[in-house]
Amino acid sequence: MTTLAFGDVTVALGDGFVATVEIHRAPNNYFDLALLRSLADAYVELEGRDDCRAIVLCSEGKHFCAGVDFAAGFAPDGAASTAVLYVEAARLFRSQLPVVAAIQGAAVGGGLGLACSADFRVVAPEARFAANFAMLGFHQGFALSVTLPRIVGPQRAAELLYTGRRINADEALALGLCDRGADAAELRMAAVAFAVELASSAPLAVRSIRATMRADLLGQLDKALQREAIEQDRLRTTADWREGIRAMAERREPRFEGR
Numbered sequence: 001m002t003t004l005a006f007g008d009v010t011v012a013l014g015d016g017f018v019a020t021v022e023i024h025r026a027p028n029n030y031f032d033l034a035l036l037r038s039l040a041d042a043y044v045e046l047e048g049r050d051d052c053r054a055i056v057l058c059s060e061g062k063h064f065c066a067g068v069d070f071a072a073g074f075a076p077d078g079a080a081s082t083a084v085l086y087v088e089a090a091r092l093f094r095s096q097l098p099v100v101a102a103i104q105g106a107a108v109g110g111g112l113g114l115a116c117s118a119d120f121r122v123v124a125p126e127a128r129f130a131a132n133f134a135m136l137g138f139h140q141g142f143a144l145s146v147t148l149p150r151i152v153g154p155q156r157a158a159e160l161l162y163t164g165r166r167i168n169a170d171e172a173l174a175l176g177l178c179d180r181g182a183d184a185a186e187l188r189m190a191a192v193a194f195a196v197e198l199a200s201s202a203p204l205a206v207r208s209i210r211a212t213m214r215a216d217l218l219g220q221l222d223k224a225l226q227r228e229a230i231e232q233d234r235l236r237t238t239a240d241w242r243e244g245i246r247a248m249a250e251r252r253e254p255r256f257e258g259r
Helices: 033-047 082-093 110-117 144-152 154-163 169-175 184-199 203-213 215-235 239-250
Strands: 002-006 009-013 018-023 054-059 099-103 106-108 120-123 128-130 166-168
Touching: 002 033, 009 033, 018 033, 018 184, 033 054, 033 082, 054 184, 082 110, 082 215, 099 110, 099 184, 106 110, 110 128, 110 144, 120 169, 120 184, 144 154, 144 215, 166 169, 184 203, 203 215
Parallel strands: 018 054, 054 099, 099 120, 106 128
Antiparallel strands: 002 009, 009 018, 128 166
């Protein structure tokens, strides 16, 4: 087995032309500019290898990805604006290889966006999902403006974005947000088996079909990310944003005033 490292991301290339790309920031696996860049670099490396035809995206620890660590500031590395973060996010979407995400624990906020950057999602029973931006007085990001409606339909996406409500694994499967379920102990194995199915098809054909299927997504991507970055920066100056963050830290319901 070949193993590569990209910052807090490791890549393991095994049998079946499948690479496992794993995030190592347990337990919450918060993302920042450095992590997104590492993921994108890993994807680019794998695109150029003859021994990789599909990717499994996964995380060690309790949660798949709990988004950004707002307690540490929106840009934990002190250098990244929202727009720069999303330049790296866009690189993930432009990968030529199909991606299966293995979801355990929380995939919330930007973590949901990361999950939705994958082609498919395999979910453990205890997983939970939330596009909780409005509950923070914030605008959605990570291209969820286009990926979430594409996956669950515009009506369900609007409900999830407006309310920020949490859904469990069963509802995620029912909505089509996730594609397959697996017991927690078998989650990684199930995701790899799914990826092996994808990698068993003719690789040039899969890349070609995938490019066609995702052409509209990529066409909308830059415009969506640009608007999301502008709106996130604007709303981060509001009193409601400050209240949303305080309420989250204090584990209480927010009291928004619309200013």
